[in-house]
Structure formats: C-alpha cells, structure tokens
Amino acid sequence: MTPILPHIRGPEDVKALRPDECAALAREMRELIVDAVCRNGGHFAPNLGVVELTIALHRVFSSPRDKILWDVGHQSYPHKLLTGRASRIHTVRQHGGLSGFCKRSESPHDILEAGHASTSISAALGLAKARDLRGEDFHVVAVIGDGAMTAGMAYEAMNNAGHQKTNLIVVLNDNSMSIAPNVGAISSYLNKIRSHPAYNRWKHEAGRVLKRIPWAGESLAGWADKMKDSLKYLLVPGILFEELGFTYLGPVDGHQIEAVENALRQAIRTSGPVLVHVLTQKGKGYRPAEADPDAWHGPGPFDPETGQFIKKPGPPTYSKVFGQTLVELAAADERIVGITAAMPSGTGLDLFAKAFPDRYFDVGIAEQHAVTFAAGLAMGGLVPVAAIYSTFLQRAYDQVIHDVCLMNLPVVFCLDRAGLVGGDGATHQGVYDLTYLRCLPGMVVMAPKDEDELRRMLKTAVEHAGAGRGPIALRYPRGSGRGVALTPVEAVEPLEIGRAEVLREGEDVALLAVGPMAYFALEAAAALELEGIEATVVNARFVRPLDGDLVEAVARRCGRLVCVEEHVVRGGFGSAVLEELSARGLRGIRTRLLGLPSAVIDHGDPKLFYREFGLTPPQIAEAARQLVRPRVVRAVGHRQVAGGATAGSDGASQS
Numbered sequence: 001m002t003p004i005l006p007h008i009r010g011p012e013d014v015k016a017l018r019p020d021e022c023a024a025l026a027r028e029m030r031e032l033i034v035d036a037v038c039r040n041g042g043h044f045a046p047n048l049g050v051v052e053l054t055i056a057l058h059r060v061f062s063s064p065r066d067k068i069l070w071d072v073g074h075q076s077y078p079h080k081l082l083t084g085r086a087s088r089i090h091t092v093r094q095h096g097g098l099s100g101f102c103k104r105s106e107s108p109h110d111i112l113e114a115g116h117a118s119t120s121i122s123a124a125l126g127l128a129k130a131r132d133l134r135g136e137d138f139h140v141v142a143v144i145g146d147g148a149m150t151a152g153m154a155y156e157a158m159n160n161a162g163h164q165k166t167n168l169i170v171v172l173n174d175n176s177m178s179i180a181p182n183v184g185a186i187s188s189y190l191n192k193i194r195s196h197p198a199y200n201r202w203k204h205e206a207g208r209v210l211k212r213i214p215w216a217g218e219s220l221a222g223w224a225d226k227m228k229d230s231l232k233y234l235l236v237p238g239i240l241f242e243e244l245g246f247t248y249l250g251p252v253d254g255h256q257i258e259a260v261e262n263a264l265r266q267a268i269r270t271s272g273p274v275l276v277h278v279l280t281q282k283g284k285g286y287r288p289a290e291a292d293p294d295a296w297h298g299p300g301p302f303d304p305e306t307g308q309f310i311k312k313p314g315p316p317t318y319s320k321v322f323g324q325t326l327v328e329l330a331a332a333d334e335r336i337v338g339i340t341a342a343m344p345s346g347t348g349l350d351l352f353a354k355a356f357p358d359r360y361f362d363v364g365i366a367e368q369h370a371v372t373f374a375a376g377l378a379m380g381g382l383v384p385v386a387a388i389y390s391t392f393l394q395r396a397y398d399q400v401i402h403d404v405c406l407m408n409l410p411v412v413f414c415l416d417r418a419g420l421v422g423g424d425g426a427t428h429q430g431v432y433d434l435t436y437l438r439c440l441p442g443m444v445v446m447a448p449k450d451e452d453e454l455r456r457m458l459k460t461a462v463e464h465a466g467a468g469r470g471p472i473a474l475r476y477p478r479g480s481g482r483g484v485a486l487t488p489v490e491a492v493e494p495l496e497i498g499r500a501e502v503l504r505e506g507e508d509v510a511l512l513a514v515g516p517m518a519y520f521a522l523e524a525a526a527a528l529e530l531e532g533i534e535a536t537v538v539n540a541r542f543v544r545p546l547d548g549d550l551v552e553a554v555a556r557r558c559g560r561l562v563c564v565e566e567h568v569v570r571g572g573f574g575s576a577v578l579e580e581l582s583a584r585g586l587r588g589i590r591t592r593l594l595g596l597p598s599a600v601i602d603h604g605d606p607k608l609f610y611r612e613f614g615l616t617p618p619q620i621a622e623a624a625r626q627l628v629r630p631r632v633v634r635a636v637g638h639r640q641v642a643g644g645a646t647a648g649s650d651g652a653s654q655s
C-alpha cells in the first residue's frame with residue numbers, strides 16, 4: 001500500500017479514506033510520532049493513545065467549521081498530523097517550530113490554547129453559547145482526559161452546561177492515567193464503568209426489543225422507561241454525568257475507529273450536552289510506553305529501537321535535590337507532610353511518597369484544593385509542603401491569599417519550574433511568581449542560586465513554618481543543578497530571613513541577582529574586572545523581605561545598580577529594589593533592570609531567550625558598563641544618555 005499520511009492535506013482527505021486505509025493511516029501516524037519525539041523529546045504516550053480517536057473525530061466532524069477543543073493540548077500531535085502539519089512535526093517544541101500544544105497562530109484547526117488542564121469544557125460551553133446567540137450552526141467538541149477530569153473546573157463547567165442545556169459534546173478520553181496513575185474517587189468511579197459496561201448495552205437495546213413484542217410492547221417499553229430511572233441508580237455507568245444533565249454514551253473502545261465514529265454520530269443526534277466516554281490505552285502501539293506510561297508521558301530523546309532513554313550525565317535536577325532533602329528533613333520532623341497536585345515525579349515528591357506514604361498526598365490536578373487542603377493541615381498543627389510548579393500555582397492564587405496568607409498559616413510552597421521552561425513554552429513559563437507572591441501579606445519569598453542553597457532554603461522554610469511564623473515560598477528552576485557539593489542535611493545552616501549574600505565586593509557598580517542568575521552576574525563581574533571595573537555581586541536570596549539595608553549600602557557605595565532576574569521585570573525582583581530605593585529616599589542611583597518582558601514567551605531553549613532578552617553574562621556586563629561609562633549620544637533636539645535609568649523610573653530594559 002502506498003503511504004497515506006503524505007497525501008493527507010486536511011480533514012477532508014481523512015474523511016475520504018476506506019476503513020482499511022484508516023488503520024494504515026493510524027500506523028503511519030504512530031511511526032511518525034515515534035520518529036519525531038525520539039529526537040528531541042516531547043509528549044509521547046498521550047499522543048499514541050489518541051491516534052484512532054483523532055482520526056474518528058476528523059472523519060465525523062468538519063474542522064475548523066466544527067470546533068474541536070483539546071484539553072491541555074499535549075495530546076494534539078495526531079491532530080496536527082491530520083491538519084496539514086505532518087511535514088513540520090519534527091520541529092515540535094523547538095524554537096520557531098510547532099508548539100507542543102495547540103496554538104491558534106499555527107492553524108485554524110487549533111481552537112483552544114491550553115497547557116494547563118481542565119479548561120476545555122468551560123471554553124467549549126462558551127463557544128457553544130456564542131454560536132447559539134449568534135444563530136450559527138456547528139458542533140463544539142471538548143476532548144478531555146480522565147486526569148483533567150479530576151479538577152474542579154471541569155465540574156464547574158459541566159454543572160453549568162447541564163443547566164444551560166446547550167448542544168455540546170464532551171469526549172472523555174479515559175486511559176486511567178494522569179501523568180502518574182490517576183487518583184481519587186472519580187477515577188475509581190471511571191474504573192468501575194470500565195469494568196461493568198453491561199448496563200449501557202441494556203439501556204440502548206432494551207427499549208428496542210420490548211417495543212417489538214406484539215400488543216404489550218409499547219406499554220412494556222413505557223414501563224421500562226420509568227424503571228430505567230430507578231434502575232439507572234443501580235446500574236447506569238455514567239449516572240454521575242447524567243445527573244449533571246449530560247447524556248452519557250459509552251464506554252466505547254477508543255482504538256476502534258468505527259465504534260468511536262458511531263458514538264460520535266449518536267452524540268450529534270442527541271440534543272443538549274452529551275458525554276462520550278472513550279477508553280484508550282496510553283502509549284498504545286509502542287511497547288515500552290504501554291508498559292510504563294508514566295515514564296513515557298513526556299520523555300526526553302530516546303532510542304526508538306530499544307526504548308532506552310538517552311540521558312546526558314550531569315548533576316541531579318533541582319526537583320530531585322528538593323525531593324531528597326525533604327525526605328531527610330521529614331525524617332527528623334514528623335509534622336512534615338508533602339502535597340502534590342498530580343505531579344509526583346515532576347516535583348520529586350515521589351521520593352517522599354516512597355519514604356512516607358502516610359504523610360504524602362497526591363490530590364489530583366487540583367491545585368486550588370491542594371493549597372486550601374495544605375491550609376487545613378497547617379491549622380491542624382502539621383508542616384505542609386506543597387510542591388507545585390510555578391505556573392500551576394497561578395491557578396490557586398486566591399487560595400494562597402484567602403486561605404493561607406490572610407490567616408498567616410505556616411504553609412511551605414515549593415515552586416518548581418520557576419523561570420523559563422524550554423519546550424513547553426508559553427503556558428508553562430514560570431515567570432510571574434515573584435510578582436504574584438511578594439505582594440501578599442506575611443509571605444516570605446526565596447530563590448536559591450544553586451541546589452545546595454535549595455537545601456538551605458528548604459530547611460529554612462520548614463523551620464520557619466514549623467515555628468508557626470507563616471507562609472514561605474521558594475522558587476527554583478527546571479532541570480539540572482550546577483553540580484555543587486551538597487551539604488549533609490544536619491550540617492545545613494538555616495538562613496536568616498531577609499538577609500542577602502554578598503558574593504564579591506567592588507566600588508563601581510553592583511550587580512544584584514536572584515536565583516541562579518547570581519552565577520551569570522559573577523561571570524559578568526569577572527569580565528568587567530578585566531576592564532578595570534570593580535563590581536559588587538549580591539545573591540539576593542530573599543525577594544521578600546528584601547535585604548533593604550544591603551540594597552541601601554551598595555546603592556550608596558556604588559551609585560549604580562543592575563538587577564538581574566529570570567522573571568518578568570514588571571513587579572519582580574528589580575521592581576522590589578526600586579521600591580526599596582524609593583522608600584529609603586535614595587535619589588540619583590543609576591539603575592538597570594534586566595529580566596523578561598511581560599509578553600508571550602514561546603517554546604525554545606532558555607539559552608536563546610537569555611540572549612534575546614539581554615540576560616547572558618556578556619550582556620549583563622554590557623549593561624553595567626553602560627552605567628559606569630555612559631556614552632553620550634545625540635538624539636534629535638535633545639541630549640540623551642544611552643543605557644540605564646534612574647531609580648523610580650521604568651529602568652526596565654525589557655518589560
């Protein structure tokens with residue numbers, strides 16, 4: 001058979017295929033996904049699991065007229081292959097290449113941009129309602145995983161959809177996995193449906209069969225209809241969804257294209273909100289991924305023949321150091337408990353889970369609940385450590401304020417993936433946390449320069465919380481540490497809250513950095529020294545409370561400050577420094593704030609963005625140089641000093 005995928009220009013070509021061609025297409029799509037992901041890494045098992053489902057969706061619906069909204073969007077590679085992007089799939093997650101999620105600028109077939117889970121039903125309902133109000137006529141389909149179904153937002157949306165009775169199709173892609181095995185009562189409920197689908201067949205067949213009985217058939221069917229309501233409670237698989245106002249269809253084998261197509265067509269014929277329950281296998285078609293879908297959720301590069309991951313040797317990740325350190329600290333303080341919102345291995349909390357299963361809580365994709373649950377644990381006298389990616393904590397912002405800070409509860413927030421995240425791109429950048437945390441009452445905010453300082457900050461945090469002093473957060477980046485030696489935990493000295501560290505002294509300019517940027521600042525200072533410019537380098541450690549005395553001292557001594565952060569400039573660390581200068585009445589200090597713009601930052605190697613946004617050591621050195629030796633440039637009609645701004649003005653080079 002000649003290959004099919006190269007001839008698929010769009011969904012219309014998929015519709016024209018015979019069933020045997022669809023099966024061949026599915027095989028080719030899997031091969032291409034393996035080939036693309038094995039080189040650069042990316043989401044893998046979720047994509048292999050939805051190949052047939054995607055084919056069926058594009059055969060039944062007419063995208064982009066009909067709107068298909070992928071929840072999270074990490075499983076959208078097959079959708080990309082069928083909507084004209086197969087030839088670019090090898091660029092996925094690379095700078096300038098295809099996004100690893102849906103992206104509206106990439107294709108008219110990408111309706112919803114996401115990356116955070118559980119938004120699809122709400123957005124789909126809004127879209128469906130807009131369609132109705134504008135008198136338009138198309139189908140709206142949200143495709144959501146069972147993991148994403150653990151989030152409250154999905155139920156808020158269904159609750160509202162059931163009330164509005166709008167025509168809307170929700171496809172529940174149930175593979176019984178979140179990234180890790182799915183958890184919670186809803187997941188157990190779905191598992192029950194998986195294993196007892198019998199009633200559903202009864203439900204659809206019984207009425208038909210009864211009606212065929214001569215004379216008594218109609219009344220028997222009527223009686224059965226009434227019985228159905230009471231029997232439903234005992235037997236119907238999707239009763240939860242039915243009670244929310246959805247018509248439940250399924251469960252259907254998600255790898256049988258025709259079966260899925262039939263269910264989708266039935267959904268189209270049904271009015272009001274419909275939930276089609278599709279059972280799939282994560283990693284389908286690639287044995288190592290079928291066997292361990294957790295490890296293959298989003299692997300790095302691998303050998304496609306052997307299924308071996310290609311790991312570069314290097315220092316342990318920040319996540320791993322965090323996990324190990326927490327285990328060591330928890331051994332000495334039994335009040336310490338660990339909380340994750342469906343990210344045990346991503347956060348390193350899997351190590352804690354193994355060591356202290358009774359003190360470990362995976363609450364599902366439910367960051368809001370995780371934070372308020374942590375608040376309750378703190379009220380109960382425990383020391384909760386909530387390990388949540390910087391980007392996902394955004395979802396629980398009100399809970400951080402309302403349920404933790406306003407009661408000054410001692411919760412430790414460990415924000416992994418803070419800063420630029422690489423291939424995941426815009427939805428996952430952890431670049432807002434300093435701004436959103438440092439303004440909150442009582443919150444302490446720290447960022448370690450390396451993995452050993454992470455250990456110190458974690459010890460500081462659990463001691464601070466353990467003494468009931470209130471909420472405290474630390475943020476650290478994705479990926480490997482710097483390979484510095486790790487201090488044994490009993491020798492780790494907790495930090496004095498609000499004290500920065502001076503890494504080197506100089507009189508000409510001060511480079512104030514937060515997090516690992518401190519090392520970039522040191523490199524910049526070394527380069528400046530060669531030119532006779534002496535720089536002070538400060539590792540801020542605390543963004544809140546800021547070490548105001550030190551800021552004042554270096555500002556008075558050097559008169560020139562460069563602030564460096566892997567974070568948006570607006571409201572971030574540099575802004576905190578400017579506030580401090582202003583509060584202390586320090587005028588005439590020349591400042592330059594280096595950081596990230598408040599703009600969408602897409603996927604790509606962070607190193608490329610460091611260069612683009614002026615954060616490499618040579619660029620930091622250049623910013624300092626401009627403050628020390630301002631070049632006078634002529635502008636039309638007035639004199640202007642190149643580089644730098646004075647305290648209190650918007651000195652941001654990028655914002």
Ligand SMILES: Cc1ncc(C[n+]2csc(CCOP(=O)(O)OP(=O)(O)O)c2C)c(N)n1
Nearest residue numbers: 046115116117145146147148177178179342
């Ligand atoms: C709010 C939020 N928290 C955590 C994550 C991290 N995350 C990405 S995919 C995923 C699992 C999703 O499971 P499911 O919806 O069942 O999709 P599957 O990968 O199984 O296809 C998680 C926890 C996220 N994307 N969004």
